[in-house]
Amino acid sequence: MDEEKIIVCRCEDITLKEIRDLIHEGYTTVEEIKRVSRAGMGPCQGKTCGPIIAREISKITGKPIEEVYKPSNRPPFGGLFFKEIVGESNEE
Amino acid sequence: MKNYDILIIGGGPAGISSALAAAKLNLKVALFEEKEILGGQLVKQTHKFFGSKDESAGTRGIYIAQKLINEVNNKDKIDVFLNSMVLGYYEDGVVTALVKEKMEKFKPKKIIIATGAFEKSLPFENNDLPGVFGAGAVQTLMNVYGILPGKEILMIGSGNIGLIVSYQLAQVGVKVKGIVEISEKIGGYLVHASKVRRLGIPIYTKHTIVKALGDRKVKGAIIENVETKEKKEISCDVICLATGLMPLSDILNQINCKMKYIPELGGYVPVRDENMKTTVENVFVAGDSSGIEEATAAMLEGELAGLYASYEITNTFDKRINEIKEHLKELRKTSSKVVSGLKKLNLYKDFIVDSQKDLGKLHRTGVPEKEMIENIIPKDSNRFAIMECFQNIPCNPCVASCPTNAISMDSLNGIPKLDEKKCIGCGNCVAVCPGLAIFVVDKKKESVLLPYEFLPVPEKGEMVEIMDREGNFLEKNIVLNVRKMKDKTNLIEVKVSKENINNARHIRVVI
Ligand code: SF4
Numbered sequence: 001m002d003e004e005k006i007i008v009c010r011c012e013d014i015t016l017k018e019i020r021d022l023i024h025e026g027y028t029t030v031e032e033i034k035r036v037s038r039a040g041m042g043p044c045q046g047k048t049c050g051p052i053i054a055r056e057i058s059k060i061t062g063k064p065i066e067e068v069y070k071p072s073n074r075p076p077f078g079g080l081f082f083k084e085i086v087g088e089s090n091e092e
Numbered sequence: 093m094k095n096y097d098i099l100i101i102g103g104g105p106a107g108i109s110s111a112l113a114a115a116k117l118n119l120k121v122a123l124f125e126e127k128e129i130l131g132g133q134l135v136k137q138t139h140k141f142f143g144s145k146d147e148s149a150g151t152r153g154i155y156i157a158q159k160l161i162n163e164v165n166n167k168d169k170i171d172v173f174l175n176s177m178v179l180g181y182y183e184d185g186v187v188t189a190l191v192k193e194k195m196e197k198f199k200p201k202k203i204i205i206a207t208g209a210f211e212k213s214l215p216f217e218n219n220d221l222p223g224v225f226g227a228g229a230v231q232t233l234m235n236v237y238g239i240l241p242g243k244e245i246l247m248i249g250s251g252n253i254g255l256i257v258s259y260q261l262a263q264v265g266v267k268v269k270g271i272v273e274i275s276e277k278i279g280g281y282l283v284h285a286s287k288v289r290r291l292g293i294p295i296y297t298k299h300t301i302v303k304a305l306g307d308r309k310v311k312g313a314i315i316e317n318v319e320t321k322e323k324k325e326i327s328c329d330v331i332c333l334a335t336g337l338m339p340l341s342d343i344l345n346q347i348n349c350k351m352k353y354i355p356e357l358g359g360y361v362p363v364r365d366e367n368m369k370t371t372v373e374n375v376f377v378a379g380d381s382s383g384i385e386e387a388t389a390a391m392l393e394g395e396l397a398g399l400y401a402s403y404e405i406t407n408t409f410d411k412r413i414n415e416i417k418e419h420l421k422e423l424r425k426t427s428s429k430v431v432s433g434l435k436k437l438n439l440y441k442d443f444i445v446d447s448q449k450d451l452g453k454l455h456r457t458g459v460p461e462k463e464m465i466e467n468i469i470p471k472d473s474n475r476f477a478i479m480e481c482f483q484n485i486p487c488n489p490c491v492a493s494c495p496t497n498a499i500s501m502d503s504l505n506g507i508p509k510l511d512e513k514k515c516i517g518c519g520n521c522v523a524v525c526p527g528l529a530i531f532v533v534d535k536k537k538e539s540v541l542l543p544y545e546f547l548p549v550p551e552k553g554e555m556v557e558i559m560d561r562e563g564n565f566l567e568k569n570i571v572l573n574v575r576k577m578k579d580k581t582n583l584i585e586v587k588v589s590k591e592n593i594n595n596a597r598h599i600r601v602v603i
């Protein structure tokens with residue numbers, strides 16, 4: 001199995017190898033991995049990769065998955081333009 | 093700032109049901125939907141639903157969606173916000189949402205979160221090749237936009253979604269090369285499995301996908317037997333992932349609802365009580381975002397959340413609240429997975445699930461053992477219905493469809509039984525069965541009446557190919573009668589020679 005050809009975070013193009021290397025380096029929470037690799041910072045906001053990363057951490061460290069995967073979310077949930085908040089008065 | 097009694101996030105089956113329930117009590121409702129139409133996943137469901145007769149069982153999902161959407165549009169108490177994304181919920185009870193490219197604020201008395209689910213991804217080699225799709229995307233392309241995802245497809249996952257989407261793909265002429273299932277048993281309802289097997293689609297249990305083949309796009313896949321590690325190459329241009337759903341919980345997380353990781357319910361779910369109330373005051377949840385289940389359960393949960401939230405505002409208790417709870421229990425009587433998940437939420441504490449029998453070969457292949465069939469063939473009758481429905485599932489429309497009361501069932505989850513003396517072979521049950529599991533055999537006339545949901549529909553007198561339960565060719569013979577049905581499950585009566593009469597289960601029109 002070629003871990004470099006398995007995409008875990010498709011928004012940011014992060015492979016299984018990168019994730020496993022980070023876990024072995026000592027990054028053992030989803031949050032830490034997100035900060036060093038950007039996995040989970042794309043448009044889907046970690047919905048695709050989060051559970052997979054958590055499973056990997058759990059497999060390697062032996063910690064139960066519910067301890068590893070604790071997604072936290074902040075508003076806004078989607079991309080937003082400034083004009084959508086403040087309104088646009090003048091295009092020029 | 094706009095004020096509402098109840099604000100609902102998500103316009104799928106659960107959210108719509110909540111809105112209708114609250115509007116019934118004359119409350120002012122805001123219903124938010126991210127997409128351009130209401131209906132959620134229902135708008136892609138071209139198959140007939142299971143469930144009990146009084147909950148639109150036997151009706152196709154798309155028609156249920158239409159009915160619900162019409163009801164919403166007829167209620168002036170409901171303001172529908174389409175293309176509108178909820179952005180956040182704040183401690184003072186204010187909800188922000190993007191409406192017509194502008195961020196707006198809302199202040200509801202109660203909110204109901206019905207955001208549905210998200211498809212789980214799967215790590216395997218080359219899983220980013222174009223041609224790897226989620227089952228939801230395939231259904232959207234095919235059933236909403238009328239676009240074929242490809243020509244030859246490999247389905248990963250044999251849950252109800254994997255089985256149903258495979259069947260729908262076959263209906264539109266895509267060649268389904270196989271369904272890959274990692275566990276030793278088929279995950280979805282076995283009547284759905286039998287339906288795809290009849291089309292000649294193999295189900296590879298104990299297999300997993302290890303690699304997508306192709307350079308710039310999918311050209312095939314390598315699957316592996318998880319026990320023997322034996323590999324098999326399958327050529328295809330689409331790999332469709334139907335490997336499960338997880339509750340969409342962004343908003344619940346943000347609101348700081350107490351959450352719990354419960355694999356049986358698909359992942360992180362909010363802790364809630366039996367009235368769908370979360371741990372945060374005035375915040376309710378319903379449908380898949382509270383735990384993955386079927387759409388019927390989502391609609392009931394939505395209605396329950398809507399009625400209970402309304403009760404907290406108006407103080408009038410609707411009897412229907414208790415009725416729904418009973419309905420949900422009946423529906424979950426054989427769902428050991430969901431119930432064990434609910435127990436972890438301290439719900440359904442003393443609830444006992446009917447144990448599910450291992451159905452042997454049927455559970456592993458989708459094709460029942462010979463003896464199973466022989467056991468249900470009436471001995472003293474020449475024309476009879478045969479119900480190839482052996483698994484306890486919440487379904488009973490066949491019972492009510494019979495004009496002579498020949499079909500009986502001890503409960504919603506029971507197995508249908510035929511009283512051969514009463515059956516007149518009319519075929520009503522064949523037409524309503526959502527599992528397409530009923531056939532009428534006429535030994536004297538040498539014919540089989542079967543349900544047919546493909547195009548073109550053959551003409552009376554036409555020669556067609558007749559297939560068995562595994563899609564193997566049996567013989568060519570003549571169509572004796574065609575009954576075109578309004579709901580598009582047409583009934584075809586075909587002549588079949590004596591030796592094949594108990595095995596003829598599908599036909600193919602020769603073009
Ligand atoms: S064929 Fe007609 S009479 Fe016989 S069981 Fe079905 S509905 Fe009843």
Ligand code: SF4
Binds near residue numbers: 489
């Ligand atoms: S035979 Fe009856 S219970 Fe079984 S799937 Fe068909 S309608 Fe449902």
